[in-house]
């Protein structure tokens with residue numbers, strides 16, 4: 001009966017997913033108290049809350065930071081935690097990233113799978129239950145708009161609002177996630193004024209404001225060459241040979257005494273650095289070698305080439321750790337030049353049985369040896385719930401039954417809102433075997449799977465609250 005009811009909502013689910021994709025809700029941190037995460041994130045929140053109202057739910061906007069949509073009665077609260085903000089589009093799109101396009105049974109657009117489609121599927125799953133069945137809980141869809149950045153939305157929620165006693169987050173993979181790696185970001189910076197006398201000078205670094213949790217697609221560096229001290233031809237000859245030998249996807253152009261280097265990569269989620277191609281790493285290696293070639297040394301570049309370079313497993317840092325939740329991964333997500341500092345940021349996904357501080361301390365110690373200042377941020381403790389736990393088992397069983405499969409819960413490197421709440425795990429909406437499109441160009445959700453997830457979520461809500 002539920003399935004049929006949801007099939008009849010198919011067009012609404014598709015249309016509302018598209019409407020939401022059309023709002024370019026990249027979270028920006030502003031000083032405007034009315035919309036702390038910028039106009040578009042705010043528009044997305046208001047749009048979904050308004051939709052919640054239209055569908056007959058209670059809704060609340062919590063100071064522009066987040067919101068919720070609720071139904072049901074009773075003491076107990078089930079939480080479904082999703083987000084409406086998205087990572088920037090990046091390029092490489094074949095359709096407009098912020099204009100939903102339906103093609104071959106798929107909806108293309110930024111946020112289609114992360115997390116707009118799954119949020120709409122959850123909302124209509126709630127509607128299906130509200131209109132058809134009796135439950136003993138209140139069910140609340142909690143909506144954040146700063147998930148892809150600092151989670152300030154969900155922190156605000158936790159300070160101000162009731163915490164669910166059980167829940168799931170439709171923001172990762174089916175069948176169900178029982179472990180999420182720990183997360184940390186380490187920034188290290190070098191005082192560039194020490195190098196101001198060098199005849200090769202960095203004048204600009206531009207990585208298109210890449211998010212730390214994204215494998216960077218582009219990195220441009222502009223160098224000024226003091227031709228009274230070294231010859232431009234020597235520099236370009238070196239670059240030609242080095243780029244060729246290392247097989248780096250870097251090209252350059254020259255104007256007057258400036259060389260503009262341009263590195264290209266492939267964007268991916270930083271929890272899966274192996275699926276992308278980092279544009280920053282080869283650039284720093286090349287710069288290090290260029291300075292070395294003329295007998296100049298820049299600490300932060302020396303450090304980078306020795307300990308990180310093109311690796312994403314932390315091997316040279318001595319951090320290539322693995323447990324049942326997988327291996328440590330590392331993404332060089334930021335490379336910045338400002339106020340006479342050069343700064344690099346790396347994002348780490350740390351296996352559940354490893355202490356996060358042990359990892360960050362070991363990096364900080366190595367940085368100190370190179371006189372680099374460090375700053376550790378974005379720590380998220382791992383999530384680990386035993387596989388035989390009631391919630392994990394129930395959700396996994398629902399998925400297996402609905403899809404006629406027999407899969408075990410899994411561990412991931414992505415950090416979802418699930419870890420922000422006790423007794424909460426991530427549940428869909430990526431299906432086993434599907435390419436993980438989240439944070440990538442040409443992100444999409446298959447329409448059949450969008451509808452199927454809605455059915456799975458409806459069953460989950462009912463099973464957990466009946």
Ligand SMILES: [Zn+2]
Pocket residue numbers: 083114115147171
């Ligand atoms: Zn997400």
